[in-house]
Amino acid sequence: MRKQIINCKRLYHQNQYFFNPKADLKTVLREQIPIKIQGFNEMKKKYGDRVMGEITVNQALGGMRGIRALFYDQSTVDPIDGVMFRGYSIPELHELLPKLRKPSAEDFQSDQQPLPEGLFFLLLTGELPSYHQVELIRHEWDVRGKVSDELINFINRLDNKMHPMTMLSLAILYEQKTSKFAQLYNESKLNKSNYWEYTYEDSVDLIAKLPRIAATIYRKKFKDGKPIAHKDGLDWSAQLAHMMGFEGQETLNELLRAFLTIHADHEGGEVSTHASHLVGSALGDPYLCMTTAYTGLAGPLHGLANQEVLKWILNFVEVHGYDVTNRQIEDYVNTTVLSGRLVPGYGHAVLRRPDPRFLHLYDFGNKYLRDNEMIRLLHQMTDVIPRRLRTFKNISSPYPNVDCHSGALLYQLGIQEYQFYTVLFAISRSIGCLTNLVWCRAFGLPIERPESADLAYYNNLFQNKIPKQEKDDQ
Ligand SMILES: CC(C)(COP(=O)(O)OP(=O)(O)OC[C@H]1O[C@@H](n2cnc3c(N)ncnc32)[C@H](O)[C@@H]1OP(=O)(O)O)[C@@H](O)C(=O)NCCC(=O)NCCS
Structure with a gap:
């Protein structure tokens, strides 16, 4: 079964590349890049002048929804099937990506969670890594994860009134001075053909440092501020938990491990990913790009929704407790929507079914926390709320999204400071944004520069007041 799925995916990618499961990630990447560039250039030459579609005024005014005009190779989102990472669905990743312990032949279906280190490899190369390759990444991230005392002091001096996402963005901006890409560019030592390599080096450095940076923010903002020493031999996720306390x-x-894997990527149009892509198109180094991605993620319609969900549930529980009727939940939804507020954790700009990332976390809750009162309430809510939201005709998608369950699981397993949840999302999203950036540099994508128009333009366009030549030029 495993072999069948893998062969089918390789066919999907028309993968001509001979994959060596012993080679390290950078070697695989270095071998793949010329092959992929050739494929990219051939496609561009063949179809570059073809028309892909039309847009309506509503789309232009409505957040460019449904306009396909971005190139993003490593994940796609289908309204029904949800996210596919290099062609692999979340259940397939769960089965196929390496886990902490190599399962024996008999328990191949072992239910351990995949390691995000493996997803990093998959997103960069389109290949499922071997256990050996993931172990190399784990080791490399461990070694490169040390941060300077200067940075720790900088974080510890920040005002505790700041949101942890603000602290994260500032910490990464502070660390920008360590960018190899920026330094070599300033010294005129880079040329277009090696942009990707130093983007990759910075990306690995940045990802490796995130557990220490995030744990420092957590302990400064919510605990006694004392750092907990790094422990040798842990994977990225366990190291983060350990250093948080x-x-x-x-x-x-x-x-x-599950959280940091499933939040990593969701095609190229999401605010955080697109923000980093846009800044990267101006040749910003990975630190600049990720600061932008994090500030984008910190908006309540995007990544901040995971903290909002928990706040919304705790407010409900404070009044009604955990043992509630469906009617009480419906009334709470009504009050929220009719007072012009959002029901966090529900709805999506693209998805038209329950988010597979939500389903993955739902199963996790069922497995480990089935009898927990908050998880039981959440399961009841995910049954009742979509039915209620469907009655509001303007809401396109009433289904639970990725943020619906994550906060409650973190809360029940000990991370109760919900302002921190978006930082965890940010750590994971760094994998998607940065792997994309490496490929943008390899493909040599140009600076992004769409055009805008003023109100007069839109008014005049359909009254034939704009001469045809000018229309075409615009
Ligand atoms: C994700 C989200 C931003 C998508 O927005 P969208 O693409 O504009 O969604 P829709 O087309 O369904 O929005 C149409 C209307 O329904 C409203 N709506 C959508 N989801 C809603 C929700 N969960 N609760 C209340 N109203 C909602 C929108 O605010 C919009 O209102 P308007 O007609 O007054 O402008 C939206 O569903 C939302 O805000 N959800 C709650 C926040 C959240 O969970 N975000 C995390 C997303 S992964």
Whole structure:
């Protein structure tokens, strides 16, 4: 079965490349890049002048919804099937990506969570890594994860009134001075053919440092501020939990592995990913790009929704407790929507079914926390709320999204400071944004520059007041 799925995906990508499961990630990438560039250039030459579609005024005014005009190679989102990472669905990733312990032949279906280190490899190369390759990444991230005392002091001096996402963005901006890409560019030592390589080097450095940076923010903002020493031999997720102060809590480690894998990427149009892509198109280094991605993620319609969900649930529980009727939940939804507020954790700009990332976390809750009162309430809510939201005719998608369950699981497993949840999303999203950036540099994508028009233009366009030549030029 495993072989069948893999062969089918390789066919999907028309993969001509001979994959060596012993080679390290950078070697695989270095071998793939010329092959992929050739394919990219051939496609561009063949179809570059073809028309892809038309747009309506509503689309131009409505957040460019449904306009396909971005190139993004590593994940796609289907309204029904949800996200596919290099062609692999979330259940397939769950089955096929390497886990912490190599399962024996008999328990191949083992239910351990995949390691996000493996997803990094998959997103960069389109290939499923071997256990050996993931171990190399784990080791490399461990070694490159040390941060300077200067940076720790900088974080510890930030005003505790700041949101943790603000602290994260500032910390990454502070660390920008360590960018190899920026330094070599300034010294005129880079040329277009090696842009990708130093983007890759910065990306690995940045990803490797995130557990220490995030844990420092967590302990400064919510605990006693004392750092917890790094522990040799842990994977990226367990290291993060350990340095936050959750020592040896394997269920939490598993949740973080799942969380940091499934939030990594969601095609190129999402605010955080697109923000980093846009800044990257002006040759910003990975630190600049990720600062932008994080500030985009910090908006309540995007990544901040995971903290909002928990706040919304806790407010409900404070009044009604955990043992509630469906009617009480419906009334709460009504009050929220009719007072012009959002029901966080529901709805999506693209998806028209329950989000597979939500389903993955739902199963996790069922497996580890089935009898927990908050998880039971959440399951009841995910049954009742979509039916209620469907009655509001303007809402296109009443289904639970990725943020619906994540906060409650983190809360029940000990991370109760919900302002921190978006930081966890940000750590994961760095994998998607940065792997995209490496390929943007390899393909040599140009600076992004769409055009805008003023109100007079839109008014005049359909009254034939704009001469045809000018229309075409615009
Ligand atoms: C995700 C989201 C931003 C998508 O927005 P969208 O593409 O504009 O969604 P729709 O086309 O369904 O929006 C149409 C209307 O329904 C409203 N709507 C959508 N989801 C809603 C929700 N969960 N609760 C209340 N109203 C909602 C929108 O605000 C919009 O209102 P308007 O007609 O007054 O402008 C939206 O569903 C939302 O805000 N959800 C709650 C926040 C959240 O969970 N975000 C995380 C997303 S992964």
